[in-house]
Ligand SMILES: NC(=O)c1ccc[n+]([C@@H]2O[C@H](COP(=O)([O-])OP(=O)(O)OC[C@H]3O[C@@H](n4cnc5c(N)ncnc54)[C@H](O)[C@@H]3O)[C@@H](O)[C@H]2O)c1
């Protein structure tokens with residue numbers, strides 16, 4: 001139990017009631033944190049056997065077999081029971097099923113609850129982020145996004161970790177900081193919900209590329225170049241879509257990019273690594289056995305960038321490798337020989353670089 005949970009218990013405040021929708025590794029780790037902080041936590045999942053195992057052994061054998069879950073977490077397949085009286089609801093469900101699960105929950109959602117998404121993905125129809133789905137389905141004003149460099153197994157292992165709660169509602173920010181912040185999990189606040197959520201979804205694309213580069217034997221210079229150019233590309237995309245580029249300097253931007261592009265614990269990195277070893281996309285996905293959101297995100301972002309005229313050479317290159325059979329090495333070479341560009345576009349624009357080249361050509 002963390003120090004902060006002791007503080008909570010010694011105060012006279014009523015016990016917070018938390019519901020977590022999703023039985024995957026991050027949902028489970030977050031449920032355990034909230035319980036460490038003294039909350040009554042109920043977790044909803046589809047699989048009755050897994051629910052029974054969590055209740056009996058305080059272990060999630062499917063997603064987090066090696067970690068102890070706080071015994072105060074109770075799991076169930078009964079959505080009504082899980083959401084009963086919940087003041088804070090966390091939705092940790094892959095993007096493809098997110099709206100369906102929120103719809104199942106609707107009868108027990110009310111306008112006093114705080115609703116959080118932890119999902120780093122995009123809905124194809126309308127290019128919607130998960131908090132937008134929460135907003136559309138519930139009409140709530142207490143909506144937030146939890147995102148940051150948060151590999152679930154490290155969180156479950158109580159490695160010192162930081163995350164971001166992003167919401168334009170100050171109450172949501174402060175309540176979530178209090179509910180989840182403890183001596184191994186620090187929660188920073190942001191009011192750029194869109195930027196934070198976009199950062200979490202976009203970095204998955206580049207984690208696939210980083211895994212692929214590692215499997216191909218490319219070195220640290222390459223990884224550093226990839227991450228930095230990824231940050232430039234993510235920020236460019238975000239600015240075009242109206243997010244604040246400064247958000248990408250924070251935990252949910254560069255922070256999450258670093259961890260996901262560096263760790264074999266990342267599912268997106270692992271898919272990329274398998275592709276770099278020569279497996280097909282289907283083989284890589286089958287071997288993973290879990291959802292790597294970046295596969296779908298690369299397609300959606302590449303299509304959106306093409307529609308909106310946003311320059312995204314890395315996303316385009318990865319799309320060609322994943323879905324059009326391009327060779328990873330050939331694509332890497334092509335990107336290296338791409339048109340001359342600028343380092344930091346907010347300092348020197350790409351247009352200024354290409355104009356200098358055109359003028360140089362004219363003057364021989
Ligand atoms: N795992 C991590 O390290 C991590 C860290 C930070 C954020 N996230 C994000 O949080 C989200 C949840 O991640 P996770 O690792 O907890 O879980 P996950 O993405 O592996 O899957 C979550 C759960 O959703 C369930 N599920 C899938 N389809 C469903 C459906 N149609 N109906 C009901 N349940 C369904 C699965 O059975 C599983 O219990 C992800 O989208 C991810 O981007 C994950």
Ligand SMILES: O=P(O)(O)OC[C@H](O)CO
Nearest residue numbers: 148149150151266267268
């Ligand atoms: O396992 P991934 O690739 O979905 O990434 C996990 C988290 O998003 C890391 O912050």
